[in-house]
Amino acid sequence: MNLNKDEISKLWDSITPKLYGYLLNVLKDKRVAEDILQTTWLKAMENLGSFGGRGDNFSAWLFAIARNEMRMHWRKGNQGGREIAYDPSLHDHGENDQSGENKILVDQILDKLSEEEQDLIRLRYIAELTPDDIGKLLKLNSVNVRVKIHRALARARVLIKDQIHQ
Amino acid sequence: MDTNNRKTIEDILTKWGKGAHTNPANNSALKSEVMSKVPYVEYKAPIKTPYPWLSIAFAGVAILVFFVNISPGEKMLPKILPAILPSERSVDIASPLEEQAVAPSHSSNSSKDSYVSMPTTYVSGGSPITDKREFLKTYYNANIKTRNVSDTKNKVELIVRGFGGRVDSSSAGEKNGYISFAIPAEQLSIFKEQMKSLGLGKLYTEELSSENLLPQKQYIEGEKAQTEKTLTSLKNDRAQIIKNHNQIVNSYQLRINDINKEIAVLEFEWQSAGMERRAQITARINVLQNEKSSVLAYLAKENSDYQNKIYSLDSQIKYSQMNLESLKKQDQNLVDNVATVNGTIGLSWVSLWQIADIYIPGPLLAWILILGGALAYIRHRRRYLDIGAIT
Numbered sequence: 362m363n364l365n366k367d368e369i370s371k372l373w374d375s376i377t378p379k380l381y382g383y384l385l386n387v388l389k390d391k392r393v394a395e396d397i398l399q400t401t402w403l404k405a406m407e408n409l410g411s412f413g414g415r416g417d418n419f420s421a422w423l424f425a426i427a428r429n430e431m432r433m434h435w436r437k438g439n440q441g442g443r444e445i446a447y448d449p450s451l452h453d454h455g456e457n458d459q460s461g462e463n464k465i466l467v468d469q470i471l472d473k474l475s476e477e478e479q480d481l482i483r484l485r486y487i488a489e490l491t492p493d494d495i496g497k498l499l500k501l502n503s504v505n506v507r508v509k510i511h512r513a514l515a516r517a518r519v520l521i522k523d524q525i526h527q
Numbered sequence: 528m529d530t531n532n533r534k535t536i537e538d539i540l541t542k543w544g545k546g547a548h549t550n551p552a553n554n555s556a557l558k559s560e561v562m563s564k565v566p567y568v569e570y571k572a573p574i575k576t577p578y579p580w581l582s583i584a585f586a587g588v589a590i591l592v593f594f595v596n597i598s599p600g601e602k603m604l605p606k607i608l609p610a611i612l613p614s615e616r617s618v619d620i621a622s623p624l625e626e627q628a629v630a631p632s633h634s635s636n637s638s639k640d641s642y643v644s645m646p647t648t649y650v651s652g653g654s655p656i657t658d659k660r661e662f663l664k665t666y667y668n669a670n671i672k673t674r675n676v677s678d679t680k681n682k683v684e685l686i687v688r689g690f691g692g693r694v695d696s697s698s699a700g701e702k703n704g705y706i707s708f709a710i711p712a713e714q715l716s717i718f719k720e721q722m723k724s725l726g727l728g729k730l731y732t733e734e735l736s737s738e739n740l741l742p743q744k745q746y747i748e749g750e751k752a753q754t755e756k757t758l759t760s761l762k763n764d765r766a767q768i769i770k771n772h773n774q775i776v777n778s779y780q781l782r783i784n785d786i787n788k789e790i791a792v793l794e795f796e797w798q799s800a801g802m803e804r805r806a807q808i809t810a811r812i813n814v815l816q817n818e819k820s821s822v823l824a825y826l827a828k829e830n831s832d833y834q835n836k837i838y839s840l841d842s843q844i845k846y847s848q849m850n851l852e853s854l855k856k857q858d859q860n861l862v863d864n865v866a867t868v869n870g871t872i873g874l875s876w877v878s879l880w881q882i883a884d885i886y887i888p889g890p891l892l893a894w895i896l897i898l899g900g901a902l903a904y905i906r907h908r909r910r911y912l913d914i915g916a917i918t
Contacts, residue, residue, distance in 0.1 A: 369565050373558050378548035386547055395551045402561040409566060467543040486544030518536045 364409065373402070376420050380427055383487045386468075387431065397434060401427040421494035424484070428498070470520045478513035485510055579907040585900030589893040596890040654741050662740040662861065665712060667719070667870035669733040671726035672877035672885070676704040679725055679874050683708075686721050690714040704874030715868050722872065729885045730877065744861055751854045758847040765840040772833040779826040786819045 364372070380401065384394035404426050405412075412422055471479045484495050492510065496503040551557060673679040680699040683706050687694055692710030699705075710718055723731050790812055797808045877885075884891040 364565070366562055366565050369562065370558070373561065377554065377558075378550050381551050382544075382547035382549050385549065391552070395553065395557065398551060399557050399560065402557070403564055406561060406564040406566065463539065463543060464546055467539065482540060483544075486540040487547045489544065514536050514540070517540070521536065521539070 379488050397430045400430050418494050481510050579904050581903035582900040585896050589896035593893040662865045663737045664740050665737045665868045670873045672730040676874045676876050680704045702876045706872045709867050709869050712866050712868050747858050754851045761844045768836050775829050779822050782822050786815045790815050
């Protein structure tokens, strides 16, 4: 795939907010998220020639690299595990209170879902990947992905109702 | 949140997902670093015109090929020309019908498409409309395109014989073959189905023509009536000649008997007669002997004439009877001929390309060009829409 600087610049502007938001939501650490973001892009640039282009989404390819980088990061054990205490300051972007409440609510709901369900919801709603791309990423059938997302949403719906009633 | 009960979980998550989108604090620095690592790509000036010219060219040529192929100049001419030319088929009146049964010219087999030729009438002048009889002689022509000419020829021969027919002539080469045959008329419909199964669909073309042999039948009937009339006349003449002959012979015989009786009486008288009377008797006997000789000569001539006349009449009667037999045979042959279908089957080898050309509507080349145009358009889309596809 031959991409010039202008095209890469446009891709950066459109993909980076999603990718960084995804990394931040998973890692909950700005520094690590920035490191992995940078590493992901640099690796993508090094291996740009191996990206087929046809039938593959560049965004999905980039997320695949990022997820691999995250796995390598956890393997090193620097963090001593994936569980990091929630730090609202990391997510405070100055939105109104209702939006902030919404974020806190969803993050709390996500914590009650399984890791696979959390992953699916992040990839679907933060990364904005299609079920087909998610399927390729997770090595699942796209129909299976749709079913899993549907079930995760059903569970999330129940949890949100419970949360609201509380 | 609690006031917005109508919100779906999807709306909440979508809003949450979009809210999570954010750039890192040092976005510009990170971007600059990444941009510095972008591999050098040779700058290609954007093509000013994004029109798929190659596809348009392919499509244009395809349309041209299509219209050129359906123009009447090429395909209609072979159909029209033989139809307007007089047929060379003719029938010999004198020879038996089995020998006359000339199949329609199979020259049309060499042409790609068959045409319907008008059968030639047997006797010019036509028949009166009051005679509504039909003696339809059917001719069958077919052309089979096959991948194996020799094998198909053997199959056709086998089928012809299986239907109680006969193969009159056949030939088979690598590219073309030909079979001339005759089958019973009542087997024609089943036979045609068998032939169709040998050349499925458009690989089989057939032509059926029929000709009413009524003029031929009328001619034979007229000849028969005339011959029978002549024969009756000859037989009557013969009977009359015999009758006349017998009368003449009887009259001569009576005269001879009278002469003999008178001579006998005179000879008896001569024994007791005087010299003068004996001289008179002798003179009279001489006269009678001369007369008897004359009558016998007349009788002999009559017998000779009679024999000649009878021989002549018998010859004529025999000839007429033979002629009548021949006409009866011609009549039977005509009936048999009507009950027989003469046919020819042309075989021609067909390539896979030709099969495709036959089955695909319109000229194959046009379709190939259309396919080429489609591929060129896909390539064009890949070239110009790649960037949009990957983001």
